[in-house]
Amino acid sequence: MDADKLRCSKGETQTPKPHDLLWFPDGNVVLATDLYLFKVHKSLLSLHSSVFKDMFELSNVGHSAAGESAGEKLQDSYDGLPLITLVGDKGEDVVHLLRAVFEIRYYDYHSDETTLESVIALLLLSTKYDFKDIRTNVILQISRQYPTALKDFDLVDDDKTLLFGELREDCRFALLGAAYRANAHVLLPTLYFACSKTSIQHIIEESTRRGVPAECLYALLEGRERLLLNFYKQAASTERIVESAMTHLTCIGGDNGSLSCLRDLLLSGVDFGQMSTDVNLHFARRSPELFGFFNQACETCKTFMEGRVTWKRNDVWDKLPSNFGCLNWDVIQEQLEEMAKL
Numbered sequence: 019m020d021a022d023k024l025r026c027s028k029g030e031t032q033t034p035k036p037h038d039l040l041w042f043p044d045g046n047v048v049l050a051t052d053l054y055l056f057k058v059h060k061s062l063l064s065l066h067s068s069v070f071k072d073m074f075e076l077s078n079v080g081h082s083a084a085g086e087s088a089g090e091k092l093q094d095s096y097d098g099l100p101l102i103t104l105v106g107d108k109g110e111d112v113v114h115l116l117r118a119v120f121e122i123r124y125y126d127y128h129s130d131e132t133t134l135e136s137v138i139a140l141l142l143l144s145t146k147y148d149f150k151d152i153r154t155n156v157i158l159q160i161s162r163q164y165p166t167a168l169k170d171f172d173l174v175d176d177d178k179t180l181l182f183g184e185l186r187e188d189c190r191f192a193l194l195g196a197a198y199r200a201n202a203h204v205l206l207p208t209l210y211f212a213c214s215k216t217s218i219q220h221i222i223e224e225s226t227r228r229g230v231p232a233e234c235l236y237a238l239l240e241g242r243e244r245l246l247l248n249f250y251k252q253a254a255s256t257e258r259i260v261e262s263a264m265t266h267l268t269c270i271g272g273d274n275g276s277l278s279c280l281r282d283l284l285l286s287g288v289d290f291g292q293m294s295t296d297v298n299l300h301f302a303r304r305s306p307e308l309f310g311f312f313n314q315a316c317e318t319c320k321t322f323m324e325g326r327v328t329w330k331r332n333d334v335w336d337k338l339p340s341n342f343g344c345l346n347w348d349v350i351q352e353q354l355e356e357m358a359k360l
C-alpha cells in the first residue's frame with residue numbers, strides 16, 4: 019500500500035516521512051508511526067525484542083494478523099518491504115526506542131541527564147515490545163533516583179535539583195504514571211511516596227496533566243492518607259515517650275538543679291509532637307525548630323531525641339510499601355539485585 023494512505027491516530031490523513039537517521043538503506047522492514055517511517059533490520063529488533071521476533075516469525079509464514087494482539091497491525095508493503103504500523107505509538111517515542119537499539123551511545127542509563135520524555139518513552143515501549151535489556155536499564159536508572167533505602171533517598175531527595183533535564187519535583191508524577199503502566203513494581207513505593215509529599219490539589223492536577231491512571235491515583239491518595247494518620251498517631255505519643263525517657267536518661271545539661279533539658283523544654287512549651295516525622299519525613303533533617311532544640315539540649319538528651327526521630331523515620335519508611343499496596347521492600351530489593359546482575 020501507499021504510505022500516504024496511512025492514518026494518524028486522530029483520524030486525519032497524514033503522511034509519515036522516512037526518519038532522517040533511522041532509515042537504513044539495507045533495512046528489511048518498514049515500521050510506520052503517525053509522523054515517521056523507519057527502515058530498520060528485523061534481525062536486530064528480533065535479537066532485543068521477543069514481541070518483534072514473534073511478529074516477524076509469524077509474518078514469514080504468512081499470518082498477516084500476527085502482531086495485532088500487541089497493538090501493531092501488519093500492513094501490506096512499502097517499496098517491496100513488509101510494512102508494520104505501530105498502532106498507538108508516537109513517532110517521537112519510537113525514535114527514542116529505536117535509537118537506543120541502533121546507536122550504541124544514544125542511551126546511557128548511568129546518566130541522570132537523559133530527558134524525561136526519553137526515559138518515559140523507553141520504559142513504556144520497552145515494556146510493550148519486551149525489549150528486556152532496555153527495560154531493565156531504564157528501571158535501574160530511575161531506581162537510582164527513587165531508591166529503596168531511606169538513607170539513599172535522603173541523598174537525592176531535593177525537589178529543586180535537576181533530574182532528567184527537569185526540576186526533580188516535576189518528574190515524579192510522570193514517572194509514577196509510567197512505572198504503574200509499565201508494571202515496574204520495584205519503582206512504585208518510592209515514587210508513590212515522592213508524589214504524596216504535596217497537597218491534594220497539586221496531586222490531582224499533576225496526575226491529570228501527566229496521565230496517571232485512575233487506579234494509580236487512588237492508591238496514591240489512600241497511601242498518603244495512611245501516612246498522615248500514622249503521623250498524627252506518632253505526634254500524639256511523642257510527648258509521653260519524652261516524659262518516660264526523663265526517668266531513665268541521665269541529663270548532663272539541666273540548669274540549677276532542674277532535672278533535664280527535656281523537662282525544661284517541655285515546660286518552656288516546646289511541642290514534642292512536632293518532632294515526630296511528618297509526611298515528608300523531612301523533619302529530622304530540615305526543620306529549624308528541631309535543630310534549635312538539638313543545639314540547646316545536652317549531649318545525652320540530644321542523642322536520645324535524634325535516635326527517636328531516626329527510629330521513627332525508618333519505621334515509617336519500612337511500612338511505605340504496605341501503605342500503597344505494593345510489594346514489600348525485601349521482594350523489591352531481591353528483584354533489583356537480579357536486574358543489576360544481568
Ligand SMILES: [Zn+2]
Pocket residue numbers: 268269270271272278279280315316317318319320
Ligand atoms: Zn539533657
